[in-house]
Amino acid sequence: MQETLFDRNGNAIAYVDYDDENTIYLWNGKPAAYLDDDKRIYGFNGKHLGWYENGVIWNLSGEKNGFNDSALPVFAKFEPFKSFKKFKPFKSFKQFAKTKPYYKTNTSKESLSQFLMNGAK
Known part of the structure; x- marks a missing residue:
């Protein structure tokens, strides 16, 4: 099962592949992150990049960085065809998880793709 992740403007940027170890792939097929x-x-x-709760991707500062279709605050735009998945790298040792901040109402200025690429090898 796959779930599309959208940016604040309703563009399909990434998706979670739950059948592939909860890997988050960018739309171009690059594996960027995963859910534990x-x-x-x-x-x-x-x-540790953030949390995924109730359809919202939260960064370490408590700002919204992305959404699934049910939590998206704007209309979703057309989803283009996904590229083929690229080779998934080995997972490095995980940092200790940060303390969860109070969630804010604002959306991060950092794009969803930049946020996810902070975890790419």
Whole structure:
């Protein structure tokens, strides 16, 4: 099963492949991050990036960085065809998870693709 992740403008940027170890792939097929069992988002480089809760991707500052279709605050735009998945790197040792901040109402200025690429190898 796959779930599309959208940016604040309704563009399809990435997707979670739950059948492939909860890997988050960018739309171009690059594996950037993954969800652990506690819905924390980790990069393949081991960095703790944020959380995925109730359809919202939260960064370490408590700002919204992305959305699934049910939590998206704007209309979703057309989803283009996905590229083929690229080779998935080995997972580095995970950093200790940061303390969850109070969630804010604002959306991060950092794009969803930049946020996810912070975890790419």
